[in-house]
Amino acid sequence: MPKYLRFLFYSFGFIMTIFFIDSCADKKKKEDQTATFYVDETVMPMMDDQLAVFQSERTEKINLVPKTEGAILDLLKNDTTKLVVMSRVLSKSEEKRFTDKGIVPRITQIAIDGVALIANNKAKDSVIDLQNVIDFMNGKPVASIKGLVFDNANSSTIDFLSRKASVTKVDSKNIFALKSNNDVIKYISENEGYIGVIGVNWMTQPMPDMLNSTTNVKVLAVKNVKSEPNSSAYYKPSQTNLAEGLYPLTRKIYMLNYEGSVGLGMGFATFVAGDVGQRIVLKSGLAPVRLALREVKVRKDIENK
Structure with missing residues (x-):
């Protein structure tokens, strides 16, 4: 083989090798x-x-x-x-x-998010006093609440409300957790007298298979405790109330x-x-x-x- 052809052959092989290495590097970089x-x-x-x-x-x-x-x-x-x-x-x-x-x-x-309190549509009240929820979490009986239902025992919602109620450990047969936000919505849609505690996002953006359940529950307006600001009225977790900090369970x-x-x-x-x-x-x-x-x-x- 002539020298110039041999030179071209090896040069081409070297270029292809470099190209292959660069391609592998690019692929790894994307991965x-x-x-x-x-x-x-x-x-x-x-x-x-x-x-x-x-x-x-x-x-x-x-x-x-x-x-x-x-x-x-x-x-x-x-x-x-x-x-x-x-x-x-x-x-x-x-x-x-x-x-x-x-x-x-x-x-x-x-x-800016909020923890929503939901009830069955058949419930007489569309409002709830946060102090009643705090009392219930501290083991005090509240006539209007049969039980509090959380999405999960390790959820941020139970941690958030526990901090509000100054409770280090929730231990009550009337306070229990399921597995998910959807489970809470379904449970509340089928049981009167219980209050569900979920992330607002699961009511504003319900899953398609949960539409029937969400139509059977309502989001409650919440009144803040007397020692906190905005305690003279009830507020729902609307975008405006969340943005302005009026809703008591804003986070x-x-x-x-x-x-x-x-x-x-x-x-x-x-x-x-x-x-x-x-x-x-x-x-x-x-x-x-x-x-x-x-x-x-x-x-x-x-x-x-």
Whole structure:
């Protein structure tokens, strides 16, 4: 074989080898562009919508896994995950394992949510006094409440109400937990006198197979305890009442990132906190943290045509 042909042959082989290595590197890079968030299941419907829009515009892969708050805290504690969506930030003691490693958390508030109290449609009252709920959680009898029904024993809803009631351990035969928000809705739709405790998102965005059950329950307006603001009226968890903090059981939703570096997890959080993501929050029935304002020009005179 002539030298120049041999040179071309080896040059071509070298170029193809480099091309193959680069292709493998690109493929591995795309495979590495994956992030998994563990999501408080009380806001999963809204986060599912966020994911659908994000994935329609991006090639990176995001996984959302619904979990109870207790399960998410265990995953963080065991270093199984560093990306979560929760209804609160970590306490200093919970965060210590990360700060000890020099990891600075990236915390992004993405929505204003609420814990909804629901009752059977046949119930006489459409309102409830939060003080009665607190008394019931402390073991005091309340004539209008047969029982409180939570979505899960490790849920953020039971943790949230326990904090409100200053209860460290809920121990009552009339306070019990099922397996999911849908289970609570179904139970309340079939049983009078009980109060269901769920995430607002599951009433504003019910699953298709739950429509019959949701039509048989109603969301109660809640009156705050006397020692707290806005205790003179009853408020439902509407977007306006959530945004203005009037609803007594309002809470914030956060995306927590303990990766210690800027990556796909932060990119998804930026999307959810951005204009498109906040419009998705608005559509979900929750209150966005930021609203795009429309500029309105007022003219003194109206032109006559």
